[in-house]
Amino acid sequence: MTPKQEKIIEAAIKIISEKGYHNTSTSEIAKQAGVAEGTIFRHYRTKKDLLVAIVSPVIMKSIVPIFAEKFVDQVFQQSHEHFEDLLCTFIKNRFEFAKSNIPLIKILIQELAFHPDIQASFKTSFMEKVYPAVSQALDYYKEKGELQDLPNETIIRMIGPTILGFLVTRFIVQPNKDWEDEVEIKRTVNYIIGGIGLR
Amino acid sequence: MTPKQEKIIEAAIKIISEKGYHNTSTSEIAKQAGVAEGTIFRHYRTKKDLLVAIVSPVIMKSIVPIFAEKFVDQVFQQSHEHFEDLLCTFIKNRFEFAKSNIPLIKILIQELAFHPDIQASFKTSFMEKVYPAVSQALDYYKEKGELQDLPNETIIRMIGPTILGFLVTRFIVQPNKDWEDEVEIKRTVNYIIGGIGLR
Amino acid sequence: MTPKQEKIIEAAIKIISEKGYHNTSTSEIAKQAGVAEGTIFRHYRTKKDLLVAIVSPVIMKSIVPIFAEKFVDQVFQQSHEHFEDLLCTFIKNRFEFAKSNIPLIKILIQELAFHPDIQASFKTSFMEKVYPAVSQALDYYKEKGELQDLPNETIIRMIGPTILGFLVTRFIVQPNKDWEDEVEIKRTVNYIIGGIGLR
Amino acid sequence: MTPKQEKIIEAAIKIISEKGYHNTSTSEIAKQAGVAEGTIFRHYRTKKDLLVAIVSPVIMKSIVPIFAEKFVDQVFQQSHEHFEDLLCTFIKNRFEFAKSNIPLIKILIQELAFHPDIQASFKTSFMEKVYPAVSQALDYYKEKGELQDLPNETIIRMIGPTILGFLVTRFIVQPNKDWEDEVEIKRTVNYIIGGIGLR
DNA sequence: CATGAATGAGGCTTCATTCAT
DNA sequence: AATGAATGAAGCCTCATTCAT
Known part of the structure; x- marks a missing residue:
């Protein structure tokens, strides 16, 4: 380069x-x-190629790494005894990632709608690398009795937008608002745990 | 017309x-x-004008109506004793709305990013009509002891993406999946109530 | 148009x-x-389309008409008792055609080399419309004992360049030379008849 | 080089x-x-220069050599008693030349039309070296009573396309046809002799 | 009101040529 | 001598917008 x-x-x-x-x-x-x-x-070669060159690495880095490499290990190494700990780690990690990649994430979100090939690439990454890992983790915590007995797909369908919604609001919709990040992250964790956790 | x-x-x-x-x-x-x-x-006059003509009414209809016209009344007429009832009514209502306006919603979401004027229009509608009404309702249920003591902004920031995320997944991302709508709506309500409700 | x-x-x-x-x-x-x-x-729609729009009719008009419509009839109506008469009529006709279509013919000849689709179109026209008619005529005059017993393909392979060569020289290579057209046409006819006729 | x-x-x-x-x-x-x-x-220096570097020698080799160096001598050394012999030698020679220089000849023919300077170079070569030699030879055989009394220009105008047409058909238009080269060369010689020879 | 041919600015892309290394 | 990254002019084509009918 x-x-x-x-x-x-x-x-x-x-x-x-x-x-x-x-x-x-x-x-x-x-x-x-x-x-x-x-x-x-x-x-x-083309303007589109340039876009792909920009977006491809973000796809990888935005969803894959945490899970593919360390995530599963961490879980079973009991580095996170409770789901809540894992969730907290994850959100903080993605928060930092988002913070230093705002423009890239903006582009990814915006253009995903118009480029079926990028969509496909995203979907593949998600289905092959993210979904299995997360699913495995969810099963683990379900067995530990920490999660409600909901289908994994449903859980992901609810956690996903919650976290994404938080990050988008924080960095794109209202980046200039006076955020108390620590607190807001905690609240988001609580919201999710309240929503899917067992009392 | x-x-x-x-x-x-x-x-x-x-x-x-x-x-x-x-x-x-x-x-x-x-x-x-x-x-x-x-x-x-x-x-x-311009292609852009055509877009605005398409998108403007959706902005109104997608967030305003329920609140602006009937919502507040309903609340204080105790048509919904519990927040959960209100939430359920709301989600079902938006579900039906989304179901019959998929293309319009797609356009709104996709183009919002690129047209600052449409964004502004959206923001104004939201701040002037939706936010006050919702805020009032939240206060009401907080006083009734049904909701946690979180800032209204935070609550909205969490409920919003949850509902939107559900509808987008349901109608745009995986429209062909074999959905059990009744069940999934109920789960979404529970998720939210779990997340922000008082135990 | x-x-x-x-x-x-x-x-x-x-x-x-x-x-x-x-x-x-x-x-x-x-x-x-x-x-x-x-x-x-x-x-x-494209620059190429424009070229095709220019060239297509020339393909038709340059080789097809004389044969397809009137040629065969004329032959069998004995309007040309001898092959020489037919040849003379043909050359004069093509001479006039060339005279009033010089630029078009130039384009056709020049671009034929670079556009396989135009080539194909030309080949098709030739094989379907020209070759059979000419072949039939040649057979007729062979039977009348006016032509040597050469394969039709060979005869065409020799007459073709002779006539084309004459027209190209006359109108493209040396258009400004002081030509005696009548004489030169006669000589071309004689050349061909000498070459393929029976003594 | x-x-x-x-x-x-x-x-x-x-x-x-x-x-x-x-x-x-x-x-x-x-x-x-x-x-x-x-x-x-x-x-x-330029792409055009490269083309000229390719094409220039072909111009020389395609028309000049036979005549310039050996041709005239040969004629007057009676190495070819009859015009037919000379013609046959010439066609066979050009046939071999074409056979081993197809791409070069293709380029020359195709680009001649678009590059006036190459055209000029070709014309000069032809007028200075080829035409006089051929003309001299034609005169010689005319005197011997082997050729009709046609203007040399006309004779060349008829022989040229006949030979060129044969070679182009043989090597460019239908290179894959099952050619009987010996026979076809003989026929071409006969065609020309028939056309311009004295009976 | 409706039409659709005409416009021309502007976009993406190619490619011969240059020049610092 | 050789390289190949960089250049920028020029080409083809699209499309929102206008206007005479």
Whole structure:
């Protein structure tokens, strides 16, 4: 990855996250990157390729890592005795990730709707790497009697938007509000635990 | 609203919800509507105006009505003794609304990100009509001891994505899944009540 | 065919025949036609489509008509007792055709090499319409003892370039030479008859 | 001519003959030649220069040699008693030349139309070297009473396309047909002799 | 009111050519 | 001599918008 390439990606992320993929012209990206327009196409065959180059790693990093590599181990190494601990770790981790990747996440969310191939890539990542790991963890805590006996799909369907909703509100909808992050994270954890935990 | 106008709106909703605003050309809309391209611009000065004409009513209908007109009354007429009842009514109502307005909601969600003016309109509607009503209701049930003592903003920030997440999953992400709607609605209500209710 | 369309075709023929398809830009054609560049694409979806629209009719008119419609009839109505008469009529006819379609023929010859689809179209026309008719005529005159017993393919392979070579030399290679057309046509006929006729 | 240069020429001939000059990019040539794109421009100032470097020798070799060097001598050394012998030698010679230079000849024929300077070069070669020699030979055989009393220009105008037409048909239009080369060459000679010879 | 041909600005992309390494 | 990243001019094409009919 040459310095010019980095500038291009950087510029593209900045502008696309602000105005959206379709409202951003390659000439604009080139100008912002301080590069000739042709240079973009030396590195990315099409404008779409550039988008994919931006979005692909985010897909990986946004959902995969925690689960694929450490998550399951952690769970069974009892590093998180209670589901609540695990949830808390997870939310804090994703919070930090979101905090330092706002533009990328904005782009991913916005463009997911319009690019079936990106959608597919996302879905695949999710179904192959995230879902099995989470499902396994949920089963584990269900057996420990910490979770209600709901289908895993339902649980995920409820936790997912809760966390995503929190992060989107926090960083995209009202980024300038005076947030007490610690408290709000705690409340989100409580909300989820209240909603799916066993009393 | 002439019959031609209706055809235009109808066609625009169909195509834009499928392919997105930017991937839909006015000529395509005209063809689908069985109308000359010029006719569109006789009724809507710009393509953007057409989008606004589509999206504006949805903004109203998607968040306002229940609250603005009947909601508060209902609450104080004790038509819903418990918050859970109110919540259940609300979710079922929004469920039906979503069911019969999928394309419109798709458009609204997708384009909200790229059109600051639509965002503003949405925000205004929300802050002026929805928030006060909901807030009032929450206070009422808090006093009745049915809700935890959380800031209203936080409660809304948690309920909102939960419901929206359910509807989006149900109708957009996995519309073809074999859903047991009754059950899933009940679970969603329980999830929320568990999360914010007092035990 | 609107007047603008005619202007476009006219301009395209002029410039492409002078400079070749690839050296001619659509903006140049538009300017020469006194039309906006976009107008070209309203009538012809691509630049290639424009070329095909120009070339297709020439394919038809350059080889098909004489044979398909009148040729065979004429032969069997003994309107041409000798092969020489038929040949003379044919060459004169093609001579006149070439004279009034020089740019079109130039384009056809030049671009045939680079556009496999046009080639195919040409080949099809030739094999389906021209070859059978000519072959039939040749057989007829062979039986009359006027032609040597050569395979029809060979005869056509020799007559074709002779006539084409004459026309190309006459109208493209040396259009400004002081030609005695009558004489030169007669000589061409004699050359062919000498080459394939029976003494 | 360095080995790199040879690779470049070789690659250029291959690709340009297949796809034409304008449809071949210098980067493609570089890749096929296993050379950096810049290297092409170190040896040939422009893409056009490269084409000329390819085409120039073919112009020489395709029409000049036989005549310029050995032809005239041969004629007056009576190495060919009859015109037919000379013609036969010539066609066989050009046949072999064509056989081993198909791509080059393809390029020459195709690009001649679009490059006035190459045309000029061709014309000059022809007028200065070929025409006088051939003309002299024709006069010689006319005096011997073997040829009809036609203008040399006319004779050349008829023989040229006949031979060229044969070679183009044989090697470019229908290279895969099952040709009996010996027979077909003989027929071509007979066709020409029949057409211009004295009975 | 409706039409649809015409417009022309602007977008993406290609590619011959240059130049620092 | 060779490289190949960078350039930017120019090409094809799309599409929202206008306007004469």
